[in-house]
Amino acid sequence: MDGITTRTLDCGLVLLVERMGGVRSAAVSWMVPAGAARDPEDRQGLAAMWHELLLRGCGDLDSRAHADALDRLGATRSCDVGMHYIRLGMTLLGERVVEALPLLVDMVRRPRFEAESIEPVRDLSLQALASLADEPQQRASLAARARHYAAPMGRSGMGTEAGLRAITRQDVVDGWRSRAVPGGSVLAIAGAVDADAIAARLDGLLRGWAGRAGEVARGPTPERGYAHEPDESNQVQILVMFDAPAESEADARLERAVAAVLSGGMSGRLFTEVREKRALCYAVSASYATEKDGGTLVAYVGTTPERAQESLDVLWAELGRIGTPAGAVTAAELQRAAVGMKSRLIFSGESTGARAGALAGDYVRLGRARPLSELTAQIDGLTVDGVNAYLARRRAGRATIQTLGPSALRPPG
Numbered sequence: 001m002d003g004i005t006t007r008t009l010d011c012g013l014v015l016l017v018e019r020m021g022g023v024r025s026a027a028v029s030w031m032v033p034a035g036a037a038r039d040p041e042d043r044q045g046l047a048a049m050w051h052e053l054l055l056r057g058c059g060d061l062d063s064r065a066h067a068d069a070l071d072r073l074g075a076t077r078s079c080d081v082g083m084h085y086i087r088l089g090m091t092l093l094g095e096r097v098v099e100a101l102p103l104l105v106d107m108v109r110r111p112r113f114e115a116e117s118i119e120p121v122r123d124l125s126l127q128a129l130a131s132l133a134d135e136p137q138q139r140a141s142l143a144a145r146a147r148h149y150a151a152p153m154g155r156s157g158m159g160t161e162a163g164l165r166a167i168t169r170q171d172v173v174d175g176w177r178s179r180a181v182p183g184g185s186v187l188a189i190a191g192a193v194d195a196d197a198i199a200a201r202l203d204g205l206l207r208g209w210a211g212r213a214g215e216v217a218r219g220p221t222p223e224r225g226y227a228h229e230p231d232e233s234n235q236v237q238i239l240v241m242f243d244a245p246a247e248s249e250a251d252a253r254l255e256r257a258v259a260a261v262l263s264g265g266m267s268g269r270l271f272t273e274v275r276e277k278r279a280l281c282y283a284v285s286a287s288y289a290t291e292k293d294g295g296t297l298v299a300y301v302g303t304t305p306e307r308a309q310e311s312l313d314v315l316w317a318e319l320g321r322i323g324t325p326a327g328a329v330t331a332a333e334l335q336r337a338a339v340g341m342k343s344r345l346i347f348s349g350e351s352t353g354a355r356a357g358a359l360a361g362d363y364v365r366l367g368r369a370r371p372l373s374e375l376t377a378q379i380d381g382l383t384v385d386g387v388n389a390y391l392a393r394r395r396a397g398r399a400t401i402q403t404l405g406p407s408a409l410r411p412p413g
Contacts, residue, residue: 004359004369005195011206013182016359016369017195020352026094026191027352029360031085032108033213034179036157038084043167045125045159046175047081052121053113053172054079054088059106062114066103073100081157084216084291084364091353094192098201105205108180118169126165129158136404137302140237143229144402148241148296151219183212186363190355224400226411236308236405237300240315242396244288244295247365252290253378254390258322259288259297260337261329261387267336273318274301280311286319292365297396309409312401316412323391331384342379345372 005017036047055077057063070077075092088107092100132139146154189198245251262269263286266276274284281303288297299319303311321327348354349372359369403409 004371007199010203011182011209014186015199016188016363017193017198018190018355018359019193020191023352024093024192025352026097026193027356028090029188029356030088031186031360031364032180033184034086035082035084036155037152037216038179043171044163045167047086048125048159049121050086051079051081052124053117054107054111056117057112059110069103075100083153097193098197101201102205113172115169122164129161136231136235137237140239140402140404144239144241144400147222147227148224148400150221181211181213182209186360188356188359191352224398226401228408229404231404232406236303236305238312239402240299241400242297244297246294247290251390254387255288257337257382257387259286260341261333262286264337264340269318274314280307290365305406312409323394328388329384334384338379338382345375
């Protein structure tokens, strides 16, 4: 029988399992509270190094032996760094999940962090940091984040050069031991799996594991406003960031609809007004992302120096106009947005990887995992009057505007 099962295991780990009919595969998403925001100020880059080291052997198996063991099970694996969490992922046949759990658990509880791996991983991390010189959009995004979010939430998950160079193997070992704890960790599994069998196996594998992650202390909110980073190139990157509702707020579904109206592909307002009508840019978009205690609407334009000022002016005008009677969302716009939102939801619901990620993401933001039926109902419940009433009372606060290119622009009034 399909459905979501939520359990808190004896050690304190939250286990979410969704059995999906019609699939043979399964995906695992394990959120460990060891993200970049938890790195010590003078050791920024620990999470970035764990991202590599966790895939280089654990328990009694060195890097090659562990990789071979996972390959024999047909398991693909991944590791991603976020602000709050490091996420370990795995995809394989559902019938082999229970067999693969010891290998996955050892990655969290018994990583080897071998001395001979530290310097190669440090070099890789430093190279990734240096590669930002060739990624102007990413550099602009990181600069905007650093100015929009209260420290340490605006950090780069890549760390800093000083932090990476200062990290020792003992920092790696001790830091992981203190952060890789069951309390605050979430393990989500979706696909052709049996929740009871998984829970029973995990209770045995995790016996004796203890600890709980604390809250991340935050600094004051930055002043935001406009800033420019000089870059001698023939491109200009423009980002605008606003505060938006947290996932737990009822307005989150309305903000998601607004983002879809603004940036719903070639029919979106920003594409139409900034690119199609005026040919001002090569890329324009808006996106909405949420955390447990807040959300952010981000608008982006990539353009040329000659068109940069007008691009920013038109972008800013459209972001403001949508909240006015003259720029109210129309029934046709909302219908197109809702169709796109529902299509993406349905497609993601057919992917075990997307569902495992969504279950874990829901739990860390909401304290529960939502079934697809609930998410679909939210979209079906959208109305033009509801979206426009929300826009009329919406207060996004002071914006962060970041540009990167040859010359600074004139910020909107």
